[in-house]
Amino acid sequence: MLAIQLLREKKDWVIARLSVKHFTQTHLIDEILQLDEQRRQWITEHDQLQNLRNTASREIGQLMKAGNHAEAAQKKQQVAEWNEKINALKNQLDEIEQKIQQLLLQLPNLPHESVPAGESAADNVIIRQGGSWPTLPENALPHWELASRYDLIHFDTGTRLTGSGFPVFKGAAARLERALIQYFLDYNTRAGYVEYLPPLLVNAQTAFGTGQLPDKEGQMYFIPEDQFYLIPTAEVPLTNIYRDSILQPEQLPIKMTAYTPCFRREAGSYGKDVRGLNRVHQFDKVEIVQLVHPDQSYQSLDEMVAHVEGLIQSLELPYRIVKLCGADMSFTSALTYDFEVYSAAQQRWLEVSSVSNFETFQTLRMKIRFRDGKQTRLVHSLNGSSLALPRILAALLENNQQADGIHLPAILHPYTGFTRIG
RNA sequence: GGAGGGAUGGCAGAGCGGUCGAAUGCGGCGGUCUUGAAAACCGUUGUCCGUCAACCGGCGGACCGGGGGUUCGAAUCCCCCUCCCUCCGCCA
Numbered sequence: 001m002l003a004i005q006l007l008r009e010k011k012d013w014v015i016a017r018l019s020v021k022h023f024t025q026t027h028l029i030d031e032i033l034q035l036d037e038q039r040r041q042w043i044t045e046h047d048q049l050q051n052l053r054n055t056a057s058r059e060i061g062q063l064m065k066a067g068n069h070a071e072a073a074q075k076k077q078q079v080a081e082w083n084e085k086i087n088a089l090k091n092q093l094d095e096i097e098q099k100i101q102q103l104l105l106q107l108p109n110l111p112h113e114s115v116p117a118g119e120s121a122a123d124n125v126i127i128r129q130g131g132s133w134p135t136l137p138e139n140a141l142p143h144w145e146l147a148s149r150y151d152l153i154h155f156d157t158g159t160r161l162t163g164s165g166f167p168v169f170k171g172a173a174a175r176l177e178r179a180l181i182q183y184f185l186d187y188n189t190r191a192g193y194v195e196y197l198p199p200l201l202v203n204a205q206t207a208f209g210t211g212q213l214p215d216k217e218g219q220m221y222f223i224p225e226d227q228f229y230l231i232p233t234a235e236v237p238l239t240n241i242y243r244d245s246i247l248q249p250e251q252l253p254i255k256m257t258a259y260t261p262c263f264r265r266e267a268g269s270y271g272k273d274v275r276g277l278n279r280v281h282q283f284d285k286v287e288i289v290q291l292v293h294p295d296q297s298y299q300s301l302d303e304m305v306a307h308v309e310g311l312i313q314s315l316e317l318p319y320r321i322v323k324l325c326g327a328d329m330s331f332t333s334a335l336t337y338d339f340e341v342y343s344a345a346q347q348r349w350l351e352v353s354s355v356s357n358f359e360t361f362q363t364l365r366m367k368i369r370f371r372d373g374k375q376t377r378l379v380h381s382l383n384g385s386s387l388a389l390p391r392i393l394a395a396l397l398e399n400n401q402q403a404d405g406i407h408l409p410a411i412l413h414p415y416t417g418f419t420r421i422g
Numbered sequence: 423g424g425a426g427g428g429a430u431g432g433c434a435g436a437g438c439g440g441u442c443g444a445a446u447g448c449g450g451c452g453g454u455c456u457u458g459a460a461a462a463c464c465g466u467u468g469u470c471c472g473u474c475a476a477c478c479g480g481c482g483g484a485c486c487g488g489g490g491g492u493u494c495g496a497a498u499c500c501c502c503c504u505c506c507c508u509c510c511g512c513c514a
Contacts (some may be wrong), residue, residue: 076493
């Protein structure tokens with residue numbers, strides 16, 4: 001959510017920034033400002049009346065004590081009149097505040113100055129590319145075929161147990177999945193991230209805090225009886241841990257990591273995008289989150305990018321880092337880098353991580369501040385995958401297939417207990 | 423799920439319906455003392471909104487789990503919800 005104060009002070013600049021995200025409903029801003037004007041006027045009137053009432057009530061108390069009931073009754077009469085106005089104003093205020101809030105929620109986050117507008121994902125900027133291209137045997141298979149050849153992942157069984165997009169991992173695949181989680185968490189905690197194991201179900205307030213509600217309601221699984229949402233990413237519970245708090249500056253930066261399963265409805269997806277592990281409804285992911293001083297958040301973003309890059313490098317996968325253009329960025333982000341690994345057998349890039357700075361877009365909703373001298377200021381929140389498992393697993397299987405099986409990168413050997421599948 | 427008790431400032435813990443944003447203690451911050459520290463003593467200590475000044479800050483309003491109600495006036499009385507504790511039931 002954008003601060004209304006920003007709209008008041010730098011409206012034109014805000015509109016220019018929003019245009020980079022191809023957001024054109026600038027009339028919303030005018031509406032907001034108009035309503036805000038009205039709101040402040042009403043607040044002033046409301047508060048003045050309350051002031052009158054407070055004074056009169058105190059006087060009534062004195063009069064009663066002095067036994068002057070006649071004058072007290074007269075004042076009561078007067079207060080009753082004010083009360084009517086106060087209540088009317090209060091109702092108007094509640095209504096207008098709700099309206100403003102609702103409009104404010106329709107404004108996406110401002111993209112960072114360095115973000116190009118672009119027209120589509122094709123205009124994303126490739127920052128750098130790394131890792132070495134694998135040389136595959138002639139009859140290289142996509143991971144879903146490798147999965148059945150080596151008895152690793154059962155998509156059809158998952159469909160029978162639940163529905164499509166809920167794969168069952170078996171034997172070496174299950175072990176490899178667990179090994180990756182363990183390795184990723186070790187890698188993150190070694191870099192100073194504190195490990196958490198958060199709830200997988202959250203309430204509406206929590207889902208609102210990170211921006212899943214109201215924007216992406218249909219993306220989340222929902223349990224009506226308890227009004228709980230299944231988390232689409234660990235970002236949601238992790239970032240909300242510090243909701244409604246005022247931090248000491250020396251507590252920053254706060255670095256958190258967690259492994260969780262993630263649940264996404266992914267309505268409307270089809271075709272090769274959803275083949276195999278490319279897109280599933282339940283998957284494992286290790287996430288990193290940072291809450292940082294606003295002056296340092298872009299440094300932190302670079303640090304997180306380097307962190308994730310190091311992790312992918314250690315897995316010996318070919319990758320590239322892409323800076324998203326305005327047209328492809330999420331509603332909540334100010335700057336996002338996507339990490340993609342090349343899946344040789346499918347001959348396509350698969351997104352395995354997305355690292356973003358949200359600046360104050362989330363922390364305003366969550367009221368996460370820090371003490372800056374005499375005042376409080378919002379911290380910046382950032383997060384990234386480190387890493388999303390299914391596509392990493394797909395790339396590992398595909399890129400490392402040889403005639404005699406799948407050779408795992410050395411870094412994983414201590415975690416898996418085996419070096420080769422097949 | 424059933425019965426009872428509770429929810430107050432960073433923490434602990436008071437609070438006859440009016441002068442309570444809220445006693446007291448601890449903690450924090452500043453100071454006196456000290457070579458330094460501790461102790462002692464003195465002072466200070468929340469958040470949000472509006473408004474004026476726009477450097478400090480002044481003024482007004484709101485906030486005692488959340489929401490409604492009674493009243494001229496509610497932390498204090500009533501109702502609903504949530505959460506916590508104790509007991510019973512169920513259960514990994």
